[in-house]
Amino acid sequence: MSVRKPNFELLRIIAMLMIVTLHYNIHADALLQLGVPASKVQIFATVIETFCITGVNVYVLLSGYFLSQTNIKLSRILKLICQVYFYTILISVAMMMVGTYTVGSDDTIYKTAQYLFPISSEHYWFVTAYVIMYVLSPVLNAAVNALSRIQLKTVIIGLLIWFCGIKSIVPVMFVTDHAGYDYGWFICLYLIAAYIRKYDVVLFFNAKRSALVFLISSLISLAMSLALHYINLVRGGFIYYSQVPTHYNFIFTLTGALGLFSVFRFLKMKENWFANVVRFVAPFTFGVYLVHMHLEIRNRWVEWLESLIGPVPMDNVLFFAWHMIRCVIIVFAAGIFVDWIRKMIFDFIGRVMKDTKLFKFIRKWDEKIC
Structure with a gap:
């Protein structure tokens, strides 16, 4: 069994901290508002x-980097869905028990569907x-292994032009552009x-130039966001394009x-207690997202x-930052x-049901797939 690399696991933690910070800014209503002085x-x-x-x-790049050379088992997919x-x-039930569930009579059916079919909805x-x-990912991995280097590069360039290049320079909202909030963009990142x-x-x-790429890219996005906000405030227009510098694609x-990913790829971490803590914490970062972005929590945790x-x-500013x-x-x-509690529950269920027909069937399919 391969040992998780602490540099990448640390980046996974940082990426999730960045995501939570984004959500804080949104739900604290702290971002620029068009037509209002900043x-x-x-x-x-x-x-x-x-x-x-x-x-x-970054979080998706990390997934693609490791999943692209991994045999994806049925058990792993089912565990993710579970x-x-x-x-x-569980959160919905807990909210009902404490009396803070927000569903109303007019949207009960739709909200129920969102909980019963969370992925489809x-x-x-x-x-x-x-x-x-x-x-x-198994299909993507097969394509990555089957295509020549020039073929794979051509596919990636084509996807980048479609998902990223055109929308970045044309100040018009396209129907097919979802600002990176969809699996099409994730597949593009996976292939990269x-x-x-x-x-x-x-x-x-090297790491220094990678950090410089990250810094310059962020500063350009910042300059564009501030400039477009000012232009809209003074002259109007750019209602859509003012949001583009903070789109994922x-x-x-x-x-x-890519710059931030590259920095941590060059990073060499010592094998010590900190590396072990990072390895322990990183696998639970996906759970951080699932908890604070639940429908009953996302607009209320701030x-x-x-x-x-x-x-x-x-x-x-200082008090806000603190x-x-x-x-x-x-x-x-x-x-x-x-x-972590969820994992202990899953591990317990796995041990109890290890010899059941269902679990034996899943293990058999894992063997066939691999």
Whole structure:
């Protein structure tokens, strides 16, 4: 059994922290608003936004990098789907028990469908895209192994032009562009990561240049966000394009993600207690997402934390930053703890049901697939 590399696992943790930070900014209503003069806190939040927006792409790149040389077993796919159901159903039941469930009489059927079919209904858009990518990974891996280097590169370039290139320069919203919130973009990222791993592609020569790519990409996205907001404020227009610099499939969001990914690829971590802690925590990061982005929680967790540590300070940058850091750490730590409990429950069920017909059938299919 291969040992998880701590440098990549640390990046997985950082990527999820970046994602939680993005959600904090959104639900704290701290980002720029078109047609409204920017406050210092909104400018600061936008700075954080443009540096953290790469988190989703990095998380998918990591998945593609490792899954592209892994035999995807039926048991792993089922475990992933069961993990999603564990949270969609259990959290809903818990919210009902404490009397904070938000479903109303007019949307009961639709919300019930979102809990019973969380992947099909995009209960979590990220999970829907990620699970589809995960299920398709054997097909993608077969394509990566069968195609020549030039063929695979051509496919990736074509996908990048379609998903990323055109939308990044044309200030018009296309019907087929979902801003990177879909499995099409995830598949593109998966193939990029698979290409990097298969041919051991060295991105940006070294860690320093990789960090510079990440920094410059983020600063360009920041400059564009601020400039487009100002132009809209003064002259109007750019209502759609002002949001493009923080889309997941924007060109500089991609280059920033590749730069950050490359930094940690060059990073050499010592084998010590910190590396072991990183290895322990990283596998639970997906659970952090599932907890804080549940339909019953996503729009309320900032409000709940306000009752614990005070309201979001919108008139002081330092106080806002301190509030944000505490909220992100609390949400991340709580998600890690809850998913650790979930894993113990799953492990217990696995031991109890190990010799049942169902589990024997799944193991048999794993052997056939592999």
